[in-house]
Amino acid sequence: MAVEGLSINLATVREQYNMREAVEACLKQGITAIAPWRDQVHAIGLDEAARIVADNRLRVTGLCRGGMFPADADGRAAAIDDNKRAIDEAAALNADCLVLVVGGLPPGSRDIHRAREMVAEGIEAILPHARAAGIPLAIEPLHPMYAADRACVNTLEQALDICDLLGDGIGVAIDVYHVWWDPELEDQIARAGTSNRILAHHICDWLVPTRDLLLDRGMMGDGVIDLKRIRKAIEKAGYFGAQEVEIFSAQNWWKRPGHEVLSTCIERFRTVC
Template sequence: MSGLAPHRLSLNTATVREQWNLAEAIEGCARHGIGGICPWRDKLHEMGVEAAARAIRDAGLGVSGLCRGGWFTQTGAVDDAVIDDNRRAVDEAATLGADCLVMVVGGLPEGSRDLPTAWALVEDGLAATLEYARKVGVKIAIEPLHPMYAADRACVNTMRQALDICDRLGPGIGCAVDVYHVWWDPELEEQLARAGKERILAFHLCDWLVPTRDQLTDRGMMGDGVIDIPRIRGLVEANGFEGLNEVEIFSALNWWRRDPDEVLATVVERGRTVC
């Protein structure tokens, strides 16, 4: 499999979140020939949604997604404030022309050990958000996270779980496939085939380091870890995905400490040679 040209990559702004604001990230993507961007909402709000949308269009960038909606379980109920925030996120994704709104659904409510209740809260919250998103024309992407995050970040941890929810909720919802979270799954090939073109809504790249020194903020640059990225990319593309390949690296100990132009230059080089 040939590598990825820069125009087939997208920069998730988490990769340079400590160095650049959103305006700087947009300009950096254009300067390095990267084809798209995925803003996080905190950076988006700093710049302003309309201003960011104009700048992204003017730079000729695609928007592979918006991070993030979700967090349906935090209070132990899907309350109006959570749904209102997710609807705002849907509106922001629509303004940006994003391919999808990525959902980090939430883990156990504080003090709880009740996973079934957390799962029910997630599905209720997704259903309410999806009802609105369909009217606006925004696709919702559940991002199953690695099981180590089940308690505090996302109690949906496999493609099978995510697709079961999609089956029950119907059109307009699919998955964000992040190699960091799914590379270990023995059912991955089967579940990607089950997802198909209509439900693989985003594809995220990074690498799993051995050892991993922090479970949240020690992801690797592609090629520095143990994930067979070309294999997973091949499976995703074989099942119809044609979108941008989004690089999302949380790296407090390494890449967040480097010059951001060096980071983007490395992303481009690894895209060509590793992915």
């Protein structure tokens, strides 16, 4: 029996399975929507990954990831080329969007304002390619703890400002782990809904204490995020797409059997999300 409304970001079981194995495990439990990472696609080859998606009639709720724009001139050119390849890969997988983790400060820089300008410039440079390929670009704002090294876009408001600047073909991925704390979150979700900017909804939980800010995400219901409230706000804004479980958990969930992780995702999705 299919589990409607649930997608599994394959980072959640990256230590247990390759992409092919993860799809098989998901299908056994009725999960028909996934979001792979590019390294997982590359490991089995893009043609094989696309065949697996097509043969199993999977929905790909997003491809992770593009981005990483702030850099020197050579680095920016390389990032733009790599993002165009990522767009082509997303198109081959018939993905709903390409998720962008935009990048932090260039090496040696303290100018976060310029870094954010570089993000907008980088997205502007790849946007025509994305529009031609029919792949929406989803900016994922990351928690401020990542501002220096992973993403200098840290709030939904900042992400939507870039969307408004650049126009069609771009939106946001709302990951509860990164934005749950924001006092402006519900207002900005409503803003995103008025222009159909919501492209993805990622779920997990924020543990207290968190032992590792990158690799200690919690299973839904094990932390402090009001998942139902955020989901209600997102649906009120007009987005009824799948909720995508994305859990990085080096000391817990990555060490458990994959089938147990997936069955727990289903149970928690049904009860606490």
